[in-house]
Amino acid sequence: MGxxxxxxxxxxxxxxxxxxxxxxxxxxxxxxxxxRVKRERKDFHxxxxxxxxxxxxxxxxxxxxxxxxxxxxxxxxYTIAYPFIVAVTIVTILFSxxxxxxxxxxxxxxxxxxxxxxxxxxxxxSSLSNIVQAVSYHMYTGFAILLGLFMIVEGWLMRQNGAKxxxxxxxxxxxxxxxxxxxxxxxxxxxxxxxxxxxxxxxSVDWWPVISWGGHSFSFVLVPFLLGFQQQIQSxxxxxxxxxxxxQVCLVGILTIIIAAAGYWYPIFSIVAAFVAILLRGFIxxxxxxxxxxxxxxxxPQKKGLMVLAVIPGSPADKMGLEKGEIIQKxxxxxxxxxxxxxxxxxxxxxxxxxxxxxxxNEIRFAQGALFVGDHHELGLLTLxxxxxxxxxxxxS
Numbered sequence: 001m002g003x004x005x006x007x008x009x010x011x012x013x014x015x016x017x018x019x020x021x022x023x024x025x026x027x028x029x030x031x032x033x034x035x036r037v038k039r040e041r042k043d044f045h046x047x048x049x050x051x052x053x054x055x056x057x058x059x060x061x062x063x064x065x066x067x068x069x070x071x072x073x074x075x076x077x078y079t080i081a082y083p084f085i086v087a088v089t090i091v092t093i094l095f096s097x098x099x100x101x102x103x104x105x106x107x108x109x110x111x112x113x114x115x116x117x118x119x120x121x122x123x124x125x126s127s128l129s130n131i132v133q134a135v136s137y138h139m140y141t142g143f144a145i146l147l148g149l150f151m152i153v154e155g156w157l158m159r160q161n162g163a164k165x166x167x168x169x170x171x172x173x174x175x176x177x178x179x180x181x182x183x184x185x186x187x188x189x190x191x192x193x194x195x196x197x198x199x200x201x202x203x204s205v206d207w208w209p210v211i212s213w214g215g216h217s218f219s220f221v222l223v224p225f226l227l228g229f230q231q232q233i234q235s236x237x238x239x240x241x242x243x244x245x246x247x248q249v250c251l252v253g254i255l256t257i258i259i260a261a262a263g264y265w266y267p268i269f270s271i272v273a274a275f276v277a278i279l280l281r282g283f284i285x286x287x288x289x290x291x292x293x294x295x296x297x298x299x300x301p302q303k304k305g306l307m308v309l310a311v312i313p314g315s316p317a318d319k320m321g322l323e324k325g326e327i328i329q330k331x332x333x334x335x336x337x338x339x340x341x342x343x344x345x346x347x348x349x350x351x352x353x354x355x356x357x358x359x360x361x362n363e364i365r366f367a368q369g370a371l372f373v374g375d376h377h378e379l380g381l382l383t384l385x386x387x388x389x390x391x392x393x394x395x396x397s
Contacts, residue, residue, distance in 0.1 A: 008201055012220025016191055021089050022224050025189045028096055029054040032185065036167050043170045044382050048312060053165065054187065061160055062188035062227070065153045070193035070222075072149075077218075080194040081135040084143050085223055087113035092226050101185050104228030106150035107252070107281035111274040114143055118271050137267035139197075144260030144270040147277055150190070151253030154227050157188050158246040162229065163239040168310040168324075168382060171234075173297055178384055180299030180309040181234035184242060190225045231288055235295035237325050237360060245288055252280045298325070301384055305329035305358060306336050308381055315380020320367040322357065322381065329364075330356035339383055346371075346378070353379065 016022065033051040040048045050056075072078070091113045095103040103109075118140065166182045173179045195201075199219025233241045256277045263270035299309055305327040311317045322328075328336060331345035332354055346353060354368040371379075 004200055008199060008220050012193060012222050015220075016222035016224060019085075019089065019224055021092060021226055022189065024093060024096075025058060025187065025224070025226050026055065029058050029187060032101075032187075036183075036185075039169060040167060043168075046312065046382075048167055048310060048382065049165060053167075054185075057161055057164075057186055058189050061157055062190040065157065065188070066191040066193075066225075069149060069153065069190070073192055073194050078142060078146070078194055079139065079197045079218065080143065080146075080221075080223065081139050082196060083117055083135055084113065084139070085221070087117050088225065091116070096226075096228075101187055101228035101230035102285055104187060104226060105249075105281050106147055106154055106225070106227060107256075107277040109226075110143070110147040110150060111278040114140065114147065114274040115271060137270070138264065140267060140270040141260055141263035144263060144273040145257055147274065148253045148255075148257035148260055150225065150227065151256060151277060151281070152250050153190065153253075154229065155246040155248075155250035155253065157186070157227065158229055158242055158249065162186055162242040162246065165313075166238050166310075168299075170384070173300075177300070179234065179297040180307075180384060181232055181297075182238045183230070183232055184238060185228075185230045187226060187228040190227055191222050192225060193220060193222050195219070196221050231285070232292065234297050234299070235292050236298050241288070241292075245284060248284045249281065252277060252284070255280070299384070301338065302327055303337065306338060306342050306381075306383055308383060310382040312380035312382070316353070316369055316371060317379040317381045320353075320355070320369045320379070322355075322367060322379075323360070325360045327358040328355050328381075329358055339378065342381075342383075343378060 030051065033049075033054045036049070036053070037047050037051050040046065088110055092104065092109045095109060095112075117135070121135070162184055166184055169181050169183055170178055171181050195218040197218065199217055201218040201220075229245075231241070231245065235241075256273045259276055260270050260273035263273065299307060301307070308317075308322055308324055308326045308328065310324050311322050328342065330336065331342055332348040334341070334345040334348065336342040336345050350371060352368070352370055355366065357365050357367055359365055
């Protein structure tokens with residue numbers, strides 16, 4: 001008995017590498033990195049992060065989230081029908097072609113797949129409806145609950161590394177001035193071990209499966225789910241905006257699970273849960289965009305100093321601990337407000353740099369470090385090039 005389970009588990013892992021979404025995710029991660037590097041060079045004449053930056057974030061946390069969901073899936077005996085896997089894969093690829101990772105939220109991919117399968121079930125097209133007729137209504141409920149769980153995972157992933165090593169961009173304000181913004185853009189591959197309702201495995205204990213979604217014999221399959229999010233942040237520090245959105249996404253995920261659970265007794269609630277997830281996730285994205293468009297820009301030229309937009313990894317500024325959103329007020333004892341003044345102040349002592357910095361909590365701190373031949377001539381800071389006319393513009397908005 002134990003040998004059969006081990007063999008089926010290994011087959012389930014092998015099935016993971018046979019699914020196209022795994023390789024597709026790697027390709028779009030690298031392509032997204034290529035486009036980002038191209039934009040960074042256009043805006044700042046330097047590459048901030050490697051072309052493989054997005055690929056670096058694709059797996060680690062996704063594997064951890066997948067492990068947790070896999071434990072829940074196996075312990076409860078969660079069963080997923082193969083049509084669901086196919087539908088989510090197709091919808092994910094189609095939505096990714098739009099070029100906006102915000103549509104890779106599980107609310108959109110898994111919610112749309114669930115609704116489409118339900119429509120095919122009641123469709124008059126016999127060849128299509130027959131494919132999904134074998135899927136029990138309880139499996140719709142199980143998939144809707146999984147959708148809610150994945151929304152909680154989405155919110156958690158956003159909070160954990162959604163704001164890490166973001167790429168800045170330059171754009172024009174509504175009054176035509178150059179301001180800074182951040183493009184938060186992430187995808188994660190989350191592999192979840194599920195049970196297919198067909199195979200050599202059978203239950204040998206009374207309590208398993210804890211909840212029966214359909215089927216009495218099983219086989220394992222490691223299903224790759226591709227999650228993503230994207231939002232532009234320009235009115236505040238990225239972590240603050242992402243934390244707010246991630247909490248909202250988690251709350252919608254909890255609400256989706258509650259509604260979907262009612263589908264165990266009233267199957268229509270599983271479809272209602274999918275609609276609720278799609279609508280509320282859309283409202284979250286729309287609300288964020290409206291707040292950003294209405295609020296003043298955060299990354300703008302400052303009268304009190306030179307604002308740090310980003311720091312090149314491994315540069316002197318990175319070693320000195322400078323962070324985005326901080327304001328350099330003095331360099332080597334000289335007041336600075338734009339890049340030309342900053343560069344001139346650096347020449348006062350080419351071998352050493354001492355900075356007076358106003359941090360994001362409006363507290364003064366000092367940073368200093370030695371400079372060496374070959375170091376970036378401006379410490380590796382990305383700032384705004386524009387010299388503002390303070391008399392003509394009180395605020396960049």
